[in-house]
Amino acid sequence: MAVRRDPLDELVVPDGTEAKEVALETDGDVLVGARSSIEFGVRGRNVLAGESVEFAGEIEADGDCRLDMWCDVAKNVLVGQDAYIGERVHIGGKLKVAGDLDIGDDVDIEEGFEANGWIVIRNPMPTIVFLFVYLKHLLLIGEEDTAQRLISELVDEEDGEPETEPLVIPRNATVGDDAWRVSTPATIGDDCRLHGNVRAETIDVGDDCNVFGSLRARGAVDVGDGTRIHGDLTTRDGDVVVGEDARILGDVSCNDLELGPGAEIDGTIRADGEITMGTTERERE
Template sequence: MLVIPRNTRFDETAIIHDGDVIIGANCTVDYGIFGRKVIIGDKTEINGDVVAEELRMGAWCKVKGNAISKGDAFIGEFSSINGRLTVYGDLEIGRNVKIERGFEAKGLITIQDPLPVIVFIFLFLLELLRLGKLEEAEKLFDEELINPINIPDNSKVSLELIQTDYDAIFEESKVLGNVRARDVRTFSTELFGSITGRNIVIDSSTVHGAVKGRKVYIINQSYVFGHIHANEVFMEKGCVVEGSIIGKRGVWIKDKVEIYDRVGEVEIQKDVSESISRDRG
């Protein structure tokens, strides 16, 4: 699942989040990334700067900007950074890494192929359990998977398009781009772009664009500044659509709309952990 959690902000050049950012393999992100802990899967391209508290890049990654880690950094083999790499902690770097404008590391520099992310977490967790530090182990697990941005494998994120083969959920965020996904749910989000998917729920949100899907639900004082085209449209009173509404099988406007399709009703952390396993396995 593609997850854009609360307190995420898109501007014209960067995605800014106060939590973790996990990007799968074979993705293209036409933004810089600003986050706490940033994990980038193999063969992913970031077209901007990456600024993180801790940075981990897989093999064959490309960063078309500067990379800055305020803590430790792990750079996989055959990766490239078009700008400068600055690391304020330890740097672990793989073979044949290209850094066009040089690098600076304040801590220890180790040249080898870094451990895959999931293996690193697993070994660290085992060591904490061996030492009897159960509470710290639980905190580690919660920290690794708590409310991160999650961009799954083979996704594209740009100013014009947010495209994935998976479901997408946006929560309490400001997002730029036309969304193309399987099922889509927005909650307390302002989206500057259209939405195309199967089942779509617009909840307490504002969408500046058209909405097209099989079933479209508009609830909790939402606004849509565009047309709606679907097989079925379910809309609560108090919502506003500034455009035409086409429902081939019907349009229902009610005081309260019940959502029977489980759009976005999944355990996000489960999807995130599975994504890490796929990215690094």
């Protein structure tokens, strides 16, 4: 994961992420900014959440799980390694930890907890707050190499193995079956399957995705090759690029519109500027 700024300044959905009926699933880590609402369960490698994050479903972490103070999880929290639970966290189901448990004061676990390792009751440091304040400080003073090493340790990169980009949900976001609402840019990787309307500053959707909802942004919207958007695509002040063989099953409203070869728009096009259409190799011949 390359670090050039605050990692929580953008919604990042890595390749292959799926929003299923009850859970948001990814192969890598999950980082959630403070005061966000996740209307799914979450399944990933390591799961880290800032203060006052709400989860409407179950958390399953193959590695570590860190929940800062005042988080609320509606169902179980299942952890494959160690867990760090801040003070005044509420868990509506069970907490099961395969490793060590570091737990704060006034934690409410409705169905009890189990830990196979050490159990320490204290007030753990709010790790998300500390981590990103420290990262921001390193970037401000130009220590990009140090910041990169820190984030590499966080996501457990190993020499010679490809990096798995984490799923990053910025502060004050709402993510659910109805809508993904953020006030930051949004980047969605390749081969993703998401349910819900996406609302962001700008939106970049990768190749071969299925988004069952509309896209709305203030700025530019890019849709990758072979992607299907099952809804309208609207930008207030930006341009739209629709990749080769992509399909928009709704209306498009924008400034300039660029359509790749084989791209289809099923609804009405409203473009204040230019509309350009790419040609296939056969058409050029």
